[in-house]
Amino acid sequence: MSRPLPPASSGTRRRAIAWAALAALGVALLGALSTDLGDWYAGLRQPAWKPPDAWFGPAWTAIYATTALAVLQAWGAAPTRARRDGVLAAAGINAVLNIVWSLAFFRLRRPDWALAEGLGLWLSIVLLAVVCGRERRSALWWVLPYLAWVTFALALNAAVVRLNGPF
Template sequence: MTRASLFPVLIAGLIAVMVAVMGATITDIGPWYRNLAQPRWAPPDATYGVAWTVIYALTALAGVTGWLAMPRWSEREWLLGLFALNGFLNILWSLLFFRLHRPDWALVEVLGLWLSVVLLIVFVWRRSMTGAVLLVPYLLWVTFAGYLNMTIVRLNGSFS
């Protein structure tokens, strides 16, 4: 691996860890969350850590693959911007759901998060099909999480 190709790997890994740590810091699985009515099919708590670890690793790899496949700096800037938007929306969802105790607001926000993943897939696909495919598990997870979020809102009524 050359020095030029090592740089995006280190940056992608660092950013993925930063987003993961910020999201984990905001996430509070305390009494409020434990008292929410959950659907029978909700995964056990341990599943989330494993799923997010895999998703962050694949997303970082997709970012590196996309970066290396983009010949122009302007494309790379767009890629960074889309990943930054996605990271912000990812953290915002945790803030709304777990810190502000507003699954109803998080449900609206998850649509933006989902669209940001779709935008990443479409943008990366233009230069790297492999990079785009690496983002599909993230899209599937956000789709599942959005459905779980919607079900929690339906089961628990108003959050005002």
């Protein structure tokens, strides 16, 4: 078992905030670079309940911000280095799966693969919520909008597969 950590200094807190912001921006940038709304995407049949494309950027921006806040809160509240590492591991797994979903859907043009991978992404958000909530209850609440958004996005992904498959 790890020894309890001493309280973080203000310099440590500032560095943690900077790293959380950079990580969120990095995931957002990689996701954006993986997203191609060109002719292929425009040609997909979409369900009538799909929101306008312009809504997705602001929604993802808010999701990345609240998730970074949750990770930062949980990391700061974790009493041991091992628990801090657990928070970072859960966040890292989630970040990778988030980017892979965009690659599968938009770059590989395989909404069916993205839907299958999306289950892993969804489970990683549940894991992130549990890990963050274990360290600080408010961190759990900051992850829940992400879980709700990805649940909606996967329903939309499933509708795209149903309306356009096979791929």
